[in-house]
Amino acid sequence: MQNWLNVSDFHDFSIHNLPYGVFKRDGKPTPCVAIGDWMIDLRKSSELGLFNGLSIDASVFNATTLNDFIATGKASWSALRQYLQTALSDSNSDLHKHRDTILVDRLNATMVLPIHIGDYTDFYSSIEHATNVGKMFRDPANALLPNWRHIPVGYHGRASSIVVSGTDIKRPNGQTIPPDATQPVFGPSKRVDFELEMAFIVGRQTELGSAIPVSQAEDHIFGMTVFNDWSARDIQKWEYVPLGPFLAKNFASTMAPWIVTMEALEPFRCASVKQEPAVLPYLQYEGDKNFDISLEVDLIPEGSGPTTISKSNFKYIYWNMAQQLAHHTVNGCNVNVGDVMASGTISGKDENSYGSMLELSWGGKKDIPLQNGDTRKFILDGDTITMRAFCQDETRRVGFGESVGKIVG
Numbered sequence: 117m118q119n120w121l122n123v124s125d126f127h128d129f130s131i132h133n134l135p136y137g138v139f140k141r142d143g144k145p146t147p148c149v150a151i152g153d154w155m156i157d158l159r160k161s162s163e164l165g166l167f168n169g170l171s172i173d174a175s176v177f178n179a180t181t182l183n184d185f186i187a188t189g190k191a192s193w194s195a196l197r198q199y200l201q202t203a204l205s206d207s208n209s210d211l212h213k214h215r216d217t218i219l220v221d222r223l224n225a226t227m228v229l230p231i232h233i234g235d236y237t238d239f240y241s242s243i244e245h246a247t248n249v250g251k252m253f254r255d256p257a258n259a260l261l262p263n264w265r266h267i268p269v270g271y272h273g274r275a276s277s278i279v280v281s282g283t284d285i286k287r288p289n290g291q292t293i294p295p296d297a298t299q300p301v302f303g304p305s306k307r308v309d310f311e312l313e314m315a316f317i318v319g320r321q322t323e324l325g326s327a328i329p330v331s332q333a334e335d336h337i338f339g340m341t342v343f344n345d346w347s348a349r350d351i352q353k354w355e356y357v358p359l360g361p362f363l364a365k366n367f368a369s370t371m372a373p374w375i376v377t378m379e380a381l382e383p384f385r386c387a388s389v390k391q392e393p394a395v396l397p398y399l400q401y402e403g404d405k406n407f408d409i410s411l412e413v414d415l416i417p418e419g420s421g422p423t424t425i426s427k428s429n430f431k432y433i434y435w436n437m438a439q440q441l442a443h444h445t446v447n448g449c450n451v452n453v454g455d456v457m458a459s460g461t462i463s464g465k466d467e468n469s470y471g472s473m474l475e476l477s478w479g480g481k482k483d484i485p486l487q488n489g490d491t492r493k494f495i496l497d498g499d500t501i502t503m504r505a506f507c508q509d510e511t512r513r514v515g516f517g518e519s520v521g522k523i524v525g
């Protein structure tokens with residue numbers, strides 16, 4: 117699509133995308149939209165009156181997170197997107213006239229967490245991942261538990277330790293049980309891992325006691341981000357029975373700074389994995405509810421180049437986002453704007469599409485080769501994990517940017 121910044125249709129942040137983020141301008145977190153290697157400062161744009169025709173309360177762009185803007189609702193998200201696409205295509209627009217004030221160099225910007233996250237839920241929606249973990253942690257013959265094909269299994273995570281891309285992650289300490297030992301020991305985790313996930317951001321508040329029907333669930337989603345749910349496998353193995361993950365997961369999760377809206381993802385809609393046996397009526401849906409999003413993970417040792425160790429796709433997930441949100445609220449649990457709901461590790465069928473080192477190294481039994489000649493089973497201090505996500509067809513690309521994090525001792 118023609119635009120006066122000459123940003124390619126195949127840039128991650130093409131005019132078809134326009135993802136939202138928050139960057140620091142003069143020390144103050146400031147809402148923005150990415151376009152190519154630039155960002156549009158939404159606060160300055162609003163102060164200049166550029167959005168006067170949109171009936172969006174200007175105060176939302178003076179906030180330090182996107183929550184207030186998100187709460188204005190789907191019609192506002194759509195109106196602002198439409199305005200920006202039109203203004204970026206028209207060299208006589210007010211946006212063009214004020215470009216020196218409102219455009220900021222994205223490549224040198226400091227991004228911050230774009231939303232205030234009240235609650236974080238993590239699902240477990242990849243059948244390949246759940247099967248692989250079941251084989252390794254429990255019983256190879258009965259890897260999937262009996263509930264798995266009936267319930268979008270999930271747990272409540274910890275919002276306080278979600279950080280923005282680029283934040284170093286300290287190797288967690290905890291209790292583990294060495295092989296053949298009967299008593300646990302305390303110390304740094306020896307099996308720090310990533311989990312390749314996508315997360316969606318809740319866009320609409322609900323009341324306690326009300327449920328979101330699966331048919332309306334997508335209207336409650338603002339957008340998506342690429343998400344690394346760091347995990348400590350040795351801590352997890354010892355602590356997870358009977359209530360599930362706790363300290364093995366809550367030391368950190370890293371989200372990319374950009375939230376891609378559902379409207380931008382619309383051209384990349386695709387069918388979900390066939391569900392058998394049939395799910396209960398409140399989880400049944402019509403139409404295509406999944407999205408074709410390519411996912412990649414690089415491991416970068418300190419002072420060395422990257423090796424792409426996994427290539428997966430969001431379309432592999434068994435339970436789609438509409439089902440996840442319908443299930444989450446079916447008991448009357450209320451959700452809030454800015455809540456983060458992650459997919460769970462997204463693995464495909466092929467070994468190179470596994471979304472964690474636990475699976476890539478098959479429980480630490482296999483070496484994962486790196487470009488520099490080294491190998492890994494789990495993450496070492498100084499290693500950086502970079503996750504990328506993008507959608508692309510013959511006419512356009514819509515990218516999520518990167519979730520980057522380095523494990524430090």
Ligand code: CA
Binds near residue numbers: 238311313345460461
């Ligand atoms: Ca997870």
